[in-house]
Amino acid sequence: MQDNSSLQKTIDIGEGAAIPLKSDKGLFTAWRIAFFGAIATCLYLAFFRPDEYMAIFRFIPDGIIVTFKVTVGSIILALIVGLIAGLGRISSNRLINGAASLYVEVIRGIPLLVQLFYIYYALGRFVKIPDMASAIIAMAICYGAYLGEVFRAGIQSIPKGQMEAALSLGMSRFQAMRHVILPQAFKVILPPVGNEFIALLKDSSLVSILAVSDLLRRGREYASETFSYFETYTVIALVYLILTLFFSKLIGIMEERLNEGK
Amino acid sequence: MKGNSEPIIEVSGICKFFGAFQALNNVSFSVADGEKVVIIGPSGSGKSTVLRSINRLETIDRGRIVVHGMDVNDPETDICNVREEVGMVFQSFNLFPHKTVLENLMLAQLVVRRRNRTEAENVSMELLRKVGIEEKANSYPARLSGGQQQRVAIARSLAMNPKAILFDEPTSALDPEMIGEVLDVMKTLAREGMTMVVVTHEMGFAREVADRILFMDHGKVIEEGVPEHFFTDPSHERTKLFLSQIL
Amino acid sequence: MKIFRNIAVAFCLLACSTVVAFAAPKTIKVATDATWPPMEMVDTAKKIVGYDIDFLNAVAKEAGIAVEFKNTAWDGIFAGLDSGQYDAIISSVTITDERKAKYDFTEPYTSIGQILIVPKADMSSRKIADLKGKKIGAQIGTTGAFEVKKVAGVELKTYDEIGLAFEDMAAGRVSGVVCDEPVAAHFALKKQEYKDKFKIVGASFTKEAYGIVVKKGNKELLDILNRGIKAVKAKKLDARIHSKWVK
Numbered sequence: 092m093q094d095n096s097s098l099q100k101t102i103d104i105g106e107g108a109a110i111p112l113k114s115d116k117g118l119f120t121a122w123r124i125a126f127f128g129a130i131a132t133c134l135y136l137a138f139f140r141p142d143e144y145m146a147i148f149r150f151i152p153d154g155i156i157v158t159f160k161v162t163v164g165s166i167i168l169a170l171i172v173g174l175i176a177g178l179g180r181i182s183s184n185r186l187i188n189g190a191a192s193l194y195v196e197v198i199r200g201i202p203l204l205v206q207l208f209y210i211y212y213a214l215g216r217f218v219k220i221p222d223m224a225s226a227i228i229a230m231a232i233c234y235g236a237y238l239g240e241v242f243r244a245g246i247q248s249i250p251k252g253q254m255e256a257a258l259s260l261g262m263s264r265f266q267a268m269r270h271v272i273l274p275q276a277f278k279v280i281l282p283p284v285g286n287e288f289i290a291l292l293k294d295s296s297l298v299s300i301l302a303v304s305d306l307l308r309r310g311r312e313y314a315s316e317t318f319s320y321f322e323t324y325t326v327i328a329l330v331y332l333i334l335t336l337f338f339s340k341l342i343g344i345m346e347e348r349l350n351e352g353k
Numbered sequence: 354m355k356g357n358s359e360p361i362i363e364v365s366g367i368c369k370f371f372g373a374f375q376a377l378n379n380v381s382f383s384v385a386d387g388e389k390v391v392i393i394g395p396s397g398s399g400k401s402t403v404l405r406s407i408n409r410l411e412t413i414d415r416g417r418i419v420v421h422g423m424d425v426n427d428p429e430t431d432i433c434n435v436r437e438e439v440g441m442v443f444q445s446f447n448l449f450p451h452k453t454v455l456e457n458l459m460l461a462q463l464v465v466r467r468r469n470r471t472e473a474e475n476v477s478m479e480l481l482r483k484v485g486i487e488e489k490a491n492s493y494p495a496r497l498s499g500g501q502q503q504r505v506a507i508a509r510s511l512a513m514n515p516k517a518i519l520f521d522e523p524t525s526a527l528d529p530e531m532i533g534e535v536l537d538v539m540k541t542l543a544r545e546g547m548t549m550v551v552v553t554h555e556m557g558f559a560r561e562v563a564d565r566i567l568f569m570d571h572g573k574v575i576e577e578g579v580p581e582h583f584f585t586d587p588s589h590e591r592t593k594l595f596l597s598q599i600l
Numbered sequence: 601m602k603i604f605r606n607i608a609v610a611f612c613l614l615a616c617s618t619v620v621a622f623a624a625p626k627t628i629k630v631a632t633d634a635t636w637p638p639m640e641m642v643d644t645a646k647k648i649v650g651y652d653i654d655f656l657n658a659v660a661k662e663a664g665i666a667v668e669f670k671n672t673a674w675d676g677i678f679a680g681l682d683s684g685q686y687d688a689i690i691s692s693v694t695i696t697d698e699r700k701a702k703y704d705f706t707e708p709y710t711s712i713g714q715i716l717i718v719p720k721a722d723m724s725s726r727k728i729a730d731l732k733g734k735k736i737g738a739q740i741g742t743t744g745a746f747e748v749k750k751v752a753g754v755e756l757k758t759y760d761e762i763g764l765a766f767e768d769m770a771a772g773r774v775s776g777v778v779c780d781e782p783v784a785a786h787f788a789l790k791k792q793e794y795k796d797k798f799k800i801v802g803a804s805f806t807k808e809a810y811g812i813v814v815k816k817g818n819k820e821l822l823d824i825l826n827r828g829i830k831a832v833k834a835k836k837l838d839a840r841i842h843s844k845w846v847k
């Protein structure tokens with residue numbers, strides 16, 4: 092059941108941005124250059140090239156808010172889905188285990204873009220859910236599968252003796268998970284979850300195909316009306332860069348805090 | 354000594370297979386209230402498996418285990434009730450590293466015994482005093498020596514007021530200079546009348562504390578007897594050989 | 601290193617082929633967003649068909665050139681013209697002052713107007729302003745979208761394809777859709793799954809004309825196309841194409 096070599100790997104990979112930790116000097120410097128460089132470029136464009144750029148900066152703010160809402164909403168929901176999937180994957184109940192494994196396999200086998208289309212329009216066929224909620228649900232279902240694997244790996248990285256000690260004190264499996272295993276697993280999974288968060292932030296741009304007015308869609312609307320494609324996408328790219336760098340920094344700080352607390 | 358009263362633990366004819374490998378072969382014994390049973394035997398003979406079967410960390414394939422009137426493997430039995438009554442101390446301590454020593458002791462009291470915080474804290478501090486590490490109450494386990502950790506683990510078991518405690522080689526992971534402090538705690542418990550099943554290689558402890566000694570080999574109980582007889586005049590060749598190697 | 605060389609070679613070939621295409625306008629590449637039935641769409645045989653396709657083929661025949669169609673997403677269709685991926689666009693492009701400022705248009709070849717489609721159950725809405733506080737869908741970067749944006753109090757929701765806007769209206773996520781009249785007729789009157797769900801309300805509320813788009817200053821191609829359009833109109837071929845696809 093346990094395959095320790097593969098879990099180590101699962102824990103290590105991340106498709107998000109590189110998280111800048113103080114210990115990694117090179118990355119830390121690169122982060123600063125990129126982050127403050129992007130901000131400086133935006134300011135330059137807005138104030139020294141206002142004819143081309145000011146209107147873009149006025150057009151996109153509500154898109155940034157939508158991107159933020161979609162990202163945060165999706166990660167929260169995905170964490171819940173992922174926890175359930177992860178617990179299901181390590182369950183000894185064959186039905187639950189099978190269902191969770193099937194979910195993870197199916198979702199990981201379908202491109203995110205296809206899933207978004209599918210879930211969004213499939214949901215629309217059967218239930219009336221507003222567009223942003225549908226987009227969040229779709230993203231959460233996709234990312235839940237990835238986070239499920241992170242949770243599984245995190246839980247399995249906790250030595251077996253911890254569960255046994257908790258059980259032999261009379262705790263139920265649920266209590267043992269809640270009070271003993273998950274709090275420890277949390278520290279292990281925070282870095283990969285942070286990575287997934289950044290990846291999700293970037294992938295949230297895909298919801299623009301669902302006609303959700305996120306940052307990218309706002310940019311496309313602006314560009315398709317004014318034909319200033321270069322200027323618009325320059326701004327869109329810079330804003331995404333600032334957002335991802337900001338959040339990876341935040342996650343880096345959280346990680347450092349957690350390590351100090353030990 | 355106290356062998357007449359109703360047994361706390363009754364193991365009858367249990368077998369355990371790991372795949373095709375038979376780890377336990379028809380093991381039977383019982384532990385009376387207040388009795389101290391020491392299980393010895395070479396590595397891989399099934400000692401841990403016996404202990405772990407008693408609180409169903411392993412499920413047995415044949416036979417029956419009754420703890421304090423509850424059939425451990427009966428689907429009707431809530432296994433948590435059994436485990437509340439039978440404490441377990443592991444070779445590797447298994448303290449919860451994310452909780453302080455005090456919190457380690459309090460956790461199960463709060464969520465299993467449903468004691469209130471004050472009561473749980475009082476019980477815990479009392480027990481920490483008893484095992485001699487109250488000054489470490491607010492430290493994390495990683496800051497403690499192995500001997501201290503194992504004493505905390507024993508206190509953690511005691512906090513549940515168990516009817517019996519199972520010890521699985523509690524001193525095997527310790528540096529030699531720390532073995533004494535843990536054995537001392539266990540001896541105190543024995544004197545106070547705690548029912549104990551102890552797997553150990555500490556023959557001095559066995560001789561001093563045990564009411565009865567079981568010798569296991571290849572998943573079977575080969576010999577069973579009181580210490581005087583067991584150490585001075587074992588009846589089986591296998592036992593003699595083992596004792597000659599270990600003493 | 602080898603990979604880089606290969607990429608470089610590929611780029612050169614690409615650049616050369618583009619240059620060749622420019623130099624010999626015997627065959628012109630024309631972009632169309634084939635998600636706008638019945639004007640341009642992909643049929644079950646995966647062929648791009650529709651009013652615009654038949655029309656441009658007729659024009660090309662009259663002008664003595666050949667046409668190669670390229671299915672291209674609408675948002676970005678102008679950017680592709682800028683970057684020289686094709687020579688012209690025929691995709692129900694309304695001639696507007698903003699577009700004329702950046703691109704050259706042929707003579708208008710047909711006139712249409714924007715129109716509102718709502719769910720059958722909506723008994724009160726006749727025009728965009730009647731849907732204040734609600735969402736209206738339109739394809740991104742179309743005159744339909746611009747019209748919705750002009751009306752204060754309604755929220756515009758833009759789609760990559762107009763079909764997705766209708767699907768979203770079926771799912772209740774938007775309360776109306778605005779698009780070109782012929783397209784509206786196709787979705788609301790012809791399409792099986794929407795016929796019972798949607799209806800066209802009011803009359804078309806803009807006067808627009810479609811033109812073929814070429815890069816600013818590409819006078820050579822513009823003249824060829826205009827010559828062809830003139831001939832097609834003179835022979836009344838456009839009326840025949842119109843009756844084939846619209847109504």
Ligand SMILES: Nc1ncnc2c1ncn2[C@@H]1O[C@H](COP(=O)(O)OP(=O)(O)O)[C@@H](O)[C@H]1O
Pocket residue numbers: 371376394395396397398399400401402403
């Ligand atoms: N989970 C397991 N899977 C397979 N074999 C096991 C497992 N646990 C124990 N065994 C085997 O069962 C035998 C008895 O183990 P154990 O009870 O731990 O012995 P002891 O405690 O006497 O050293 C050993 O041969 C061991 O390898």
Ligand SMILES: [Mg+2]
Pocket residue numbers: 400401402521522
């Ligand atoms: Mg053992």
